[in-house]
Amino acid sequence: MGETKSIVKVYTTPTCPYCTMAKNFLRENGVEFIEKNVANDRAAAVEMVEKSGQMGVPVLDINGEIIVGFNRDAIKKALNIR
């Protein structure tokens, strides 16, 4: 059986530095992700607020686990990165 691939979504705004840091961190660890820009995608903005119960960016959805803000330790844990 092969490894199951993580589904990672990152909710961002174009100007938010922590969003850039979070995306860079994922790229450096070879993690593929879908970016949802909540600044121009209203549906994504509503989805983010519903999922996270708050309005700050970035929000990461890693296989359904919601992480608010750029939190290296939480991302590593959710993705089993050492």
Added chain:
Amino acid sequence: MYELIIIGAGPAGITASIYAARKRMNFITIAKDIGGQAALSSDIENYTGYQYITGAELSKKFEEHAREFNIVLKFEEVLKIEKLNGDFRVITNNGSYDSRSLIIASGAKPRTLNVPGEKEFKNRGVTYCATCDAPLFSDKDVAVVGGGNSGLDATLQLMRIAKKVYLIEAAPVLKGDAAMREKIEGSDRVTILTSTKVLEILGEKFVAGMLVEREGKRKVLDVQGIFIEIGYTPNLDFANGLLKVNDRKEIIIDEHCRTNVEGIFAAGDVTNVPQKQIIVAAGEGAKAALSAHEYVQKLKK
């Protein structure tokens, strides 16, 4: 036992790290993130060598520069520093490290209003980062608290996207630069309320209003977003009473970046150096590293 531990990886901490690495000191740098507040600046036009760079790009450059020197960066949170005879112990959320000397370059964080509702509604309409969160408030009514440059900057960002912006200032006049003030005063989307105090932030799940007082009269502003831009306060909870600070809680340093404790140096926005600028913090970081190096060399003799 390290020769030096640098706390912080903003402009001051990274520059100190580069200087310490070039002096071949045995050291580590501990920080939550690279870039510090510089990372949160939208446009930087006054860092020598760059006509224009964003905060995110400059932080990336800092990181690359640090990596070039193989600097050991630990992404941990410092909880406490302790004196051990002549040396120091740094306790983090992940362990503890001992060192002959320290450089504190832990920067500053946004000041809070300390009114009821502020904590509860943080990220539920209350935000301290206009650069990050402004786009989420398009077509909404919002308030910016603070009439200094960062408040005016937030207002300029928001008046392009929000339906209505209240700009709240406790003093009788706005303090920010005239160039920004003129743009704001000319906008019909902005209502400026000076001599106005914020009393409470209201709402259920998310922010729904803000109670303010002006000339003795109370009134509720119907806003869904509140941007708090009332300056910064040093990140120094971990130093608890060890260091001499001024009335702004900034570490008092001399021209060599020395604190009142021998062996502890400080640089950047955590100190009483009045100019809170990226390039000033970087320069102070260099000074602190050179002073720490000299100090450690003397101990070896």
